[in-house]
Amino acid sequence: MSGVMITGERFVAPYAARRETSRGRRYPEPVSEHRTEYQRDRDRVIHSNAFRRLVYKTQVFVNHEGDLYRTRLTHSMEVAQIARSIARALHLDEDLTEAVSLAHDLGHTPFGHAGQDALNACMREYGGFEHNLQSLRVVDEIEERYADFPGLNLTFEAREGILKHCSVNNARQLGELGERFIERRQPGLEAQLANLADEIAYNNHDVDDGLRAGLIAIEDLRDVRLFARHHDAVRAAYPELASRRMVHEIIRRMINEVVLDVIDTSGERIARTGVASIDDVRNADGQLVMMSAAVHADHIALKRFLGEHVYRHYRVLRMTAKAQRVLKELFDALFDDVRLLPEEYADNARAAEAEQGKAGRARAVADYVAGMTDRFAMLEHRRLFDPGGRT
Ligand code: MG
Secondary structure: OOOOOOOOOOOOOOOOOOOHHHOOOOOOOOOOOOOOOOHHHHHHHHHHHHHHHHOOOOOOHHHHHHHOEEEEEEEHHHHHHHHHHHHHHHHHOHHHHHHHHOOOOOOOOHHHHHHHHHHHHOOHHHHOHHHHHOOOOHHHOOOOOOOOOOOOOOOOHHHHHOOOOOOOHHHHOOOOHHHHHHOOOOOOOOHHHHHHHHHHHHHHHHHHHHHHHHOOHHHHHHOOHHHHHHHHHHHHOOOOOHHHHHHHHHHHHHHHHHHHHHHHHHHHHHHHOOOOOOHHHHHOOOOOOOOOOHHHHHHHHHHHHHHHHHHHHHHHHHHHHHHHHHHHHHHHHHHHOHHHOOOHHHHHHHHHHHHHHHHHHHHHHHHHHHHHHHHHHHHHHHHEEEEEOOO
């Protein structure tokens, strides 16, 4: 163990993200006496504007459809919960894991994936739009919370975790952070874990939300092996259990099975590869945080089922189509005439255009649209297109 522990510091394994090996922040800052650097990252994410907006952004079901559905905020919290449980078991840095989990969707557009696809289409000639990269833009550039620097000035490790995917083209613009996509290296274990926890979270909560919305029924889900196995076990143990508790008990067990499997499988892989530092992890031959082959096959089968029966259900597709029209119309109207933007944003768009031409203007409009919550996008659409609406 090197150095004195600061308050709040826990034991983390040598292969975890550690302050001695951190690549630090873009703008150096004095260290805090009471919080670790990764705790500060997590706290900065929680205090950001983009984080508060997640409560009004769609996960799968549009925010106004019902109060019990996941939003991007509750989704992000479920991701953080799952990721932290695993992080603690594997002796990873729990605070960094939490920071990445809570920040992973900060760049998401309104209306979930439908919104991201629509905005990507609008931006096709101007470098495209990718929500991962936008999450990074939010924490690096867009948040305005500090006198001394733009964005949240998070550590390299947090930024590395937030940028899950990136095209080689975009990676070239990102300097040190983009290198791993060009050289095909891995991110640290906390980043790998937050990414996997994202999949575990939505795969399970979308079963719950899909059942609640009546898009799928328990009988349909029996085609999915993971579900059927736990359904059988719960029915055998509690034959009289009412359906709501039945569903929650099954989902709880499904999450638990996958979490335990990730802990075992990843623990074994970490031990077998003998990684002794975060750089060893980065240079390892493939990801080390993972499910076993058998559990992964079950997980993929569930994901496929959801794709077919939930995400492509006609009621979801109607919402998707509406959302795409709204975002496209918003983007087109604002891009064609930036004077329609609120003044500060219009100024940004003009400045960006002076520097980078039309692509700069497009990016400024995309930033404005991507930052909207579902309900703000609908309101803004009414203001721009409904002749009887208020402006
Ligand atoms: Mg997510």
